[in-house]
Each structure stands twice: as structure tokens, then as C-alpha cells.
Amino acid sequence: MARFGMVIDTRKCVGCMDCVIACKTENDVPDGHCRDWIGQRLQGTMPDLRLTITSERCNHCDRPPCVTCCPTGASHVHDFGKVVLVDHDKCIGCKACLAACPYDARFVHPDGYADKCTFCIHRVEKGLAPACVSVCPTHSMYFGDLDDPDSEVSRLIASRRHFVLKPDAGTQPRIFYLE
């Protein structure tokens, strides 16, 4: 059984936001909302500064608090790839999942349900990469099965220094950033 995850090379990412635009186009994300976005982390003191650009989205956590707090089961872990999804017809719009996510990855769709990144599961089921990964002009994004030790994502994590966002939140996120 696959367990999908993403690896993003911060040394290659230039913050062009192509991933954000591709997601909006592919998923018809409503105006004013984002399923993914670009973060910038500035570290150090002048003049020794280091800027890290991070393409961020739902981390499809192994311990997803949005799933445990959902009163109807709308937020669930999908069988295919253990991707965290929202069943629109079960969501009552209570917003508990918005409050439970340490990454603030969710928003309320104008149609009333909680919405967020799906890892473009509709594309992945057809053997395609998520839209954000497929358009990255610097090829900084990788998508694959974390449980397969021979997958590209597993090999990158095994061989390169990396970090995840807010590890102390204890959610075991599945997006890894290469340093």
C-alpha cells in the first residue's frame, strides 16, 4: 500500500509561484483562496542572511489532527496513497479542522465545505504527477511513495539533509524540504 509524500529541494526552488498558479488552474481554486502558497524564511543577522523559499500546502500528515477532530468523518485518510481528503457531501462546515491544523492549510470553500490540497489525487490515479510538481520550471519538486525505499522521494530523503515544517506539532508531516 503506497504512502504518498513530497520532497522539495529548497536549493532549486526560486519562488516563482508557478506551483500556486498551476494548482489554481488545475483545481479551479476559488478567487482569493490558495491550496498552496510560497513561504519565505529569513535567517541570520545582517549581513549574513540566508533566505529559504518553501512551497507549502497540506502536509498529508501521518497523524492528521484534522481527521481525528472531524465530527462526521468528512475528513478522512484515503485508501490510495494515505492521502488526507475531504468528502464534500459529508462536510457540515463546522471548521474544527481549520482550527486543528497547525499549518493553516485549510479554508472554507465558498460552496460551504472545508477545502485544501488533495495531492491532485485525480491526476495521480491516472499515473500523472500533481499539477504543482509537473509545472515546476526548476524541477525542484518530487512526488512518490515514501514506503518504497527505491522511490525517488525515499532516496532523496535518505541521502540529503532535510527538514519538515513544525515537527514539534507532532503530526508527522509528509512534505520534506531538502537543505
Added chain:
Amino acid sequence: MLELVTTRHNPLVDPSLHIWGWEIPVYLFLGGWVAGCMVLSGWLMRRGRAPGQGSVAYVLPWVGIVLLSLGMGALFLDLEHKLYVWRMYLTLRPTSPMSWGGWILILVYPVMALAALAAIPRDLLSGWPSLAAFAERLRAGRSLRLLGTVSIASGIALGIYTGILLSSLGARPLWASAVLGPLFLVSGLSTGAAFAHMIARDPEEESSLLRADILFLVTELALIALFLIGHLTSGAQHAHAVALLLGGPYTAVFWVFVVGLGIVVPLVIQSLMASHRIGHTVIAPLLVMAGGLALRIVIVAAGQYSHWIVP
């Protein structure tokens, strides 16, 4: 021209800027108040207060039904996908306090309805003999004591779950405290007791409810102290979150409206009332009730403002 949003500086994108509006604090306040009404009504029933003696024990369930309906109305207004609300009742999810809450709300109605039925005078039920006979059985001593026990238990469940609901959302560090459940329960008890001694007509009952409210207010102060100490002595995330109430933007409203006008001032007034130095006044119970609402407003607003600090 449409500007595409590609960063997070937008309240539509970043939910930590706004998740719940006025509806949730109002619901939590009304739910706590109803919990207080149920516990106190059950307590008076177990102490042998029978219907028809002018006891507030049989007014509180009627008030509770109205308040809970208003609270559930506020809850419904908050839902973004309103037509799907019935989905809540197709499943019980043990990991979700919101799911427990949905079922608790449904289960407390019949308990309050039974207590309310016992309070209806006999002659008003003369047209419905079977209902009148059932009400008569409810008024028997053993049934009333059992109803009192069930009322206390369901009131505690209702009161405590509202706090656990917030404390289970660990991404908001201010809410991540086990004290929040007991704090909301005791705040609900003090709101219920304040309301009950404000409307009580029996002097003995008024006096015992007043003393109960003083006990609840002192307990609430102690729990607020524990809540603050617990956060301050935890890790950086918690200390950062509780700074919102200790020097941050919610400091004034918390200490003035919740602690000062909502607890300390009415505590002093009610202590003077209990020792008969001043006469009974509605100001103190009204302040307690306003303080209960202020507590929910501040905790909900400051809680969703608090967030997991980077990285």
C-alpha cells in the same frame, strides 16, 4: 482586475486570522448556562424539592430548553454547509469532541423535558390522562431523585465537553490545556447559580444558591490561575500563547471584563449579600452572567489568534 493571491497575507486564506465569529462563543456560553441549570435543578431535586412548592428546580429545565434551543440556533448559523447538518447524526466519532457534543445536545433535551413535565400543574394536564399519569409517576420521590441524578450527570457532560472541544484542537496553543474543560464547566455552574438565585422566590433556596455561586466563583478564579500557570510553565509555544492574556492584545479585556467585572466584583457583592450586610441585588448575578459570556468571547478569540510559532 483580479489580483491572484499567492502568499498567505489574506484573511480568506489564513484561517488563523478568523475561524469562528460571535456564534461559537454565544453557543458555548448558552451551553454552559444550560449545564449549570441542569446540575442545580438536579441537585435541588435530590434534596427533596418537589414540584408545586415554588422551587426554582422546576423553572430551570424550562429555561434550559429555551436557552439550549437558542444556542443550537447560533451553532447552526455558524455552519458553512448548513444543509448537510444531518450528517452529524449518521455517525458517532469517538476521537471528535464535536461529535460527542452533537449527541450530548440531543440527549439532554429529553432529560430537561422530563423535569419540565414534572413541573406542569396537574389541572393543566387534565385533558391528557396518560400524560398526567406519567407526570404523576415522575413526581414520586424515587423518580425525582433518579431524574435529579441523571440531570446532574448530563449537565456535567454538557458543561465539560465545551471546554474539551477547544482543548482538543492542539494547533491553537492557548486552548491546549486540560484545565479548559473544568473551567468552562465551573463557569457554566456559576452562570446557572447566579441566574437561579436571581429568580428564586424561596428565601432558603435563594440563600443556598447564592452560597453555591460564591463557591463556584472562587473555584473559577483558582482554575483561571491554574490555566495561566500551566501555560507559563510549559514550553515556548504555550508561554507565547498565554502572553496574549498577560501583556498582549487580549490583556485588558480579559482582566477587566472576565476576572474583574465578571468574577471579583460580583464575588465581593455576593459575599456581602450572603453575610446580610447588603440586600439582594440583581447587579451581581447579571455581572456573573456577563462575565461568563466574556470568558467565552476572550478564550475563543485569543485561542484562534494563538498559533504554532515558526518553524
